[in-house]
Amino acid sequence: MAREKLGSKADAFHRQGQAWFCTTGLPSDIIIEVGEMAFQLHKFPLLSKSALLAKLIEEISDEQEGCVVKLDDIPGGSKAFELVARFCYGVKFELTASNVVCLRCAAEHLQMTEEIAEGNLITQTEIFINQVVVRSWKDSIKALMTCNNLLPHAENLQIIKRCIDSLAINACTDPNLFGWPMVKHGTMQSPGGSVLWNGISTGARPQNCSFDWWYEDVSSLSLPLYKKLISVMESRGIRQEVIAGSMTFYAKRYLPGISRRHCVASVVLTAAPSEEEQRQLLEEIASLLPLQKGVISTKVLFGLLRTGMILQVKPSCISDLEKRIGLQLDQATLEDLLLPNFSSSMETLYNVDCVQKILEHFLAMVQADDCASLNIVDDEQITGSPSLEPVTTVAKLIDGYLAEVAPDVNLKLPKFQNLAGAVPDYARPLDDGLYRAIDIYLKAHPWLTEADREHLCRLMDCQKLSLEACTHAAQNERLPLRVVVQVLFFEQLQLRISIAGCLLVSDNLDGSRPLRGGLVGSGDAGGRASTMRENRALKDGMDNMRMRVSELEKECTSMRQEIEKLGRGKSRWSSVPNRFGFTIKSQMCSAQEESVGDHCRNRMNIKTEKFPEKLMKHKKQSSAGSMNPDDMFLGLTIRFLLVRHRKGPRIPSFRAPEAVAKNLKKSRVQVKMASSKVLNDKAGHTS
Numbered sequence: 001m002a003r004e005k006l007g008s009k010a011d012a013f014h015r016q017g018q019a020w021f022c023t024t025g026l027p028s029d030i031i032i033e034v035g036e037m038a039f040q041l042h043k044f045p046l047l048s049k050s051a052l053l054a055k056l057i058e059e060i061s062d063e064q065e066g067c068v069v070k071l072d073d074i075p076g077g078s079k080a081f082e083l084v085a086r087f088c089y090g091v092k093f094e095l096t097a098s099n100v101v102c103l104r105c106a107a108e109h110l111q112m113t114e115e116i117a118e119g120n121l122i123t124q125t126e127i128f129i130n131q132v133v134v135r136s137w138k139d140s141i142k143a144l145m146t147c148n149n150l151l152p153h154a155e156n157l158q159i160i161k162r163c164i165d166s167l168a169i170n171a172c173t174d175p176n177l178f179g180w181p182m183v184k185h186g187t188m189q190s191p192g193g194s195v196l197w198n199g200i201s202t203g204a205r206p207q208n209c210s211f212d213w214w215y216e217d218v219s220s221l222s223l224p225l226y227k228k229l230i231s232v233m234e235s236r237g238i239r240q241e242v243i244a245g246s247m248t249f250y251a252k253r254y255l256p257g258i259s260r261r262h263c264v265a266s267v268v269l270t271a272a273p274s275e276e277e278q279r280q281l282l283e284e285i286a287s288l289l290p291l292q293k294g295v296i297s298t299k300v301l302f303g304l305l306r307t308g309m310i311l312q313v314k315p316s317c318i319s320d321l322e323k324r325i326g327l328q329l330d331q332a333t334l335e336d337l338l339l340p341n342f343s344s345s346m347e348t349l350y351n352v353d354c355v356q357k358i359l360e361h362f363l364a365m366v367q368a369d370d371c372a373s374l375n376i377v378d379d380e381q382i383t384g385s386p387s388l389e390p391v392t393t394v395a396k397l398i399d400g401y402l403a404e405v406a407p408d409v410n411l412k413l414p415k416f417q418n419l420a421g422a423v424p425d426y427a428r429p430l431d432d433g434l435y436r437a438i439d440i441y442l443k444a445h446p447w448l449t450e451a452d453r454e455h456l457c458r459l460m461d462c463q464k465l466s467l468e469a470c471t472h473a474a475q476n477e478r479l480p481l482r483v484v485v486q487v488l489f490f491e492q493l494q495l496r497i498s499i500a501g502c503l504l505v506s507d508n509l510d511g512s513r514p515l516r517g518g519l520v521g522s523g524d525a526g527g528r529a530s531t532m533r534e535n536r537a538l539k540d541g542m543d544n545m546r547m548r549v550s551e552l553e554k555e556c557t558s559m560r561q562e563i564e565k566l567g568r569g570k571s572r573w574s575s576v577p578n579r580f581g582f583t584i585k586s587q588m589c590s591a592q593e594e595s596v597g598d599h600c601r602n603r604m605n606i607k608t609e610k611f612p613e614k615l616m617k618h619k620k621q622s623s624a625g626s627m628n629p630d631d632m633f634l635g636l637t638i639r640f641l642l643v644r645h646r647k648g649p650r651i652p653s654f655r656a657p658e659a660v661a662k663n664l665k666k667s668r669v670q671v672k673m674a675s676s677k678v679l680n681d682k683a684g685h686t687s
Contacts, residue, residue, distance in 0.1 A: 002132045002139055004095040006124060011091055013082070020082065022089065030057065030067045032085075037078035043067070045088040049120060051111035074109055075153045076102030084110065087121050097139035100128050101146045105153040129159065134166045141167070141217050148222050160225065168232040171214045211242055215249040223284055226250060230288060244295040251285050251300070254278065257310060258303035279311045286317050293327045301325045302336040309342045309351070322354065326361025329397070330390035337401045349408045352415050355401060359394070359422050366391055391427040398423050399433030406441040413452060416441055420459050431460040432469045442478040454480045462486045467494075467533065498537025 012023050019038045022028070028040035032053075047054045056069050074081055080102040086093045087103075095103070107121035114120055133139045140163040147154040147163075154160050218229060230243060252258050254273055273281065282304060289296055305321040325332070339351040402420055405411055420434060428434065438456060442448065448456070457480060465473065465487065473479060473487045 002097065002136060004128055004132070006087060006093055006095055008092060009090045012089065013086065013091065020085070022085075024089075030069065032081065033068060033070045033072075034074060034078045034081045035072060037081075039081065039085060041085060046085075049088045049110075049112050049117055050084075051113070051116050053110060075105035075150050080106040084112075084121065087124075095124070095128050097133050097136075097142040098146055100125050100133060101143050101150060101154055101159055104129065104157060104159065105150050108153065108157060129162070134162050137167065137170050137214075137217070141220065144221055144225055147225065151224070160228070164225070164229050164232050167214075167218065167229055168236055168238075171218075171233060172236050172238045212245055212249075215246050218246065219250045219253050223281060227284065227288065240290040240292045240295045244290055247285060247288060248296065248300050251282075251304065254281055255304075255307055257307045258300065275311060278307075279313055282308055282311060283313050283317050286313075286320055289324065294331070296324070298325060298328050298331045299333075299336055301328075302332070302339070305354075306339055309339070309354075322357050323361050326358045327365055329358055329362040330393045332397065334397060334400045334404065337397065338404060348405070348410050348415075350405050352405060352411065352419060355398075356415075356419050356422065359398065359419070362394060363422065363424070388426070391424070392429065395423045395427035396433060399428075399437055402437035403433070403440055406437050407444045409444060411441075413445075413448070413456065417456065417459065425461070428461075428464065430466055430469075431462075431464040432466050434460045435465060435469050435473065439476065439478060450480060453478075454482060457483045462490045463493075465490075467491075470494075494533070495537075498534065499541060 014021055014023065018036055019040060021040045022042065024042070026042060028042060030041055030043045030046070032039040032041055032046075043057055047057065053069065057067060060067050060069070071081065080099075083093060083099060083103055084106050103121065104125035107125060110121075112121040114123055129143070133143050144160065144163045144167075147160055151160075218226060221229065230247070233243060255278055286304060286308070301321060301324055305318065305325065308318055308321060337355055339354055341348055341351045343351075398419065402416065406416070420437065438460060441456070442453060462470075462473075462483070470487050470491045474484060474491070476484070479487075
């Protein structure tokens with residue numbers, strides 16, 4: 001801190017109790033009373049410096065034995081007059097930033113101008129203020145701190161304005177542009193920017209400082225002076241974020257309840273003001289907060305709101321804080337919303353009504369933004385608007401808050417329903433969080449009637465429950481039966497949609513048509529969770545399809561091998577085709593076999609009904625005498641055909657490749673002709 005020495009004489013003042021004496025060898029001829037302090041002085045030194053004292057002394061009658069002058073209204077009181085008396089006597093003392101303001105105000109009051117004496121006290125203090133105090137950040141702060149008891153006089157003399165303007169200029173200037181921190185004015189520096197020690201360059205470079213380097217210094221000012229400083233800074237165009245940071249620091253210093261976890265290292269601890277002072281301080285700070293959204297931390301706003309409820313500030317202040325929080329509710333956390341209820345009724349543990357109001361302010365802001373965007377943006381751009389993210393974030397936050405307050409047995413059903421129903425439907429892609437809150441509320445309130453339970457469960461949409469939530473709800477005994485049935489119904493509906501998705505994917509794998517984006521409405525309300533469920537269902541369906549195709553391929557291969565074995569047989573079975581006059585194709589896939597079997601059954605349905613009668617007639621003829629081997633073989637052949645006809649195909653048909661389809665068509669014609677010939681010949685032979 002800069003200092004200036006005034007006077008040259010040795011100190012001749014000493015104090016005894018409530019009186020000051022000047023030991024100059026001459027008896028005192030005047031007594032100056034300032035408050036409870038009495039100064040035993042001499043008239044001449046005072047008359048030569050102060051026009052006011054000269055006037056008061058002349059007014060006193062010479063007939064009085066003692067000359068007593070009262071100066072109860074002098075700025076600075078007895079401490080200031082002591083320094084004035086030292087100046088009048090020419091005694092040595094130091095002029096500093098801590099005493100210059102009171103000396104300047106006292107000199108103005110005592111009329112210590114240049115007309116009375118050259119180099120008078122007014123001139124000396126003005127030079128020190130303009131050339132030393134105003135040019136130094138630290139000295140300006142200290143000078144302003146002494147103005148609390150001198151506000152009328154210091155303001156009239158423009159001392160406060162000059163100091164605040166100096167502080168505002170320094171705070172609005174980036175200190176890194178000068179290469180040294182503004183907060184360390186006492187350290188001298190070389191022209192190159194290095195630190196000087198006793199005039200010698202040390203080569204050390206001072207560290208750069210951030211934009212908040214002045215927060216702690218200005219927080220030592222009184223609230224009226226701080227308000228004036230903030231007002232001047234705003235007029236000079238300083239950023240709102242910087243002002244908001246300074247106000248946050250100031251509030252945390254004098255309002256200890258603003259932070260739930262008070263950090264001693266981050267904020268300078270001072271003696272906490274009284275409750276009334278804190279109430280006035282909070283109301284003033286709330287009125288000074290910038291109107292711009294997001295410049296003040298949501299956590300700080302909640303801290304101010306919580307402290308305001310404790311201090312019982314004005315309702316208008318509470319309403320203003322609720323509105324500011326509502327503008328940026330999407331930046332809040334669940335811990336911030338858990339505001340204790342400080343009302344006298346203590347109806348609920350947490351202040352649910354306050355959260356309801358904050359949510360209403362947020363929804364009103366969102367609606368206003370949507371209306372503004374409708375007037376500016378066309379319909380094509382609105383569909384891709386990112387404004388849905390804050391709403392979904394708030395919906396998730398409110399669902400979590402409902403789950404926290406639901407166990408409170410004093411929480412009435414209408415309050416719970418109003419808060420849960422205030423969130424719009426499109427803001428919840430999934431209702432899992434709301435279902436969890438409802439389930440907790442039902443568990444904590446088992447006395448609710450069936451009608452109340454059903455009315456409460458209408459808040460959630462069963463179609464927007466995830467698979468895990470549906471599984472839990474289907475087994476939840478606390479839910480009404482009607483809700484459980486709805487959950488099961490929509491769960492089955494989702495399963496059908498998933499199966500339809502599997503079929504759609506299988507068709508697209510064949511290249512018949514491109515895959516669509518989704519089966520159900522894939523709008524903003526579907527969300528990411530719905531898409532993930534659809535993809536999971538499609539994947540499961542594809543896995544089942546692959547397993548089924550693999551089984552069919554194995555069965556087809558085994559059938560092909562059996563047919564090839566029958567075609568390669570060298571027994572007397574090979575003479576059956578030649579005997580009947582046609583050739584049977586041995587290489588036939590399972591699909592061909594099924595088609596042939598179906599065709600043969602349709603063509604032979606009528607004729608085969610006569611086979612049992614002819615077979616019995618043949619048996620009677622063969623029993624009369626010995627049976628020819630050819631006749632025996634023929635009978636076995638007919639039995640084989642009947643068995644194959646009764647069993648039919650063993651595997652279901654499926655889409656055959658193009659090459660197999662051609663062979664199948666050719667084989668159908670041959671089998672048709674052969675079967676007709678066999679039936680005709682065999683019928684004649686049997687008869």
